[in-house]
Amino acid sequence: MNPHAAEELVKAIAAETHAPVETVSKMVEETWAAYSDGARVMDYLSVLVARRVRENLRGIRKDAH
Known part of the structure; x- marks a missing residue:
């Protein structure tokens, strides 16, 4: 995966899941x-x-509650 694509993927997942980048x-x-x-x-x-x-x-968030 190229670095730009990886960065965009990380940002998208972080925004969707409200997890730290x-x-x-x-x-x-x-x-x-x-x-x-x-x-x-x-x-x-x-x-x-x-x-x-x-x-x-999602599994981490469910375990935390």
């Missing part, structure tokens, strides 16, 4: 690394990463 950025980096390791097709990886990060952030 730093937290979202770290989660995107970690999830990208995990998903891209050994991946042969990268076309939809950003979509899958975004989905997983959003789901993880």
Whole structure:
């Protein structure tokens, strides 16, 4: 993922979930690394990463309540 696309993805997820940009950025980096390791097709990886990060952030918010 190019840096500009990653930055835009992080900003969008942070705005949607009301999570700190730093937290979202770290989660995107970690999830990208995990998903891209050994991946042969990268076309939809950003979509899958975004989905997983959003789901993880929702899970954190539910656990906090």
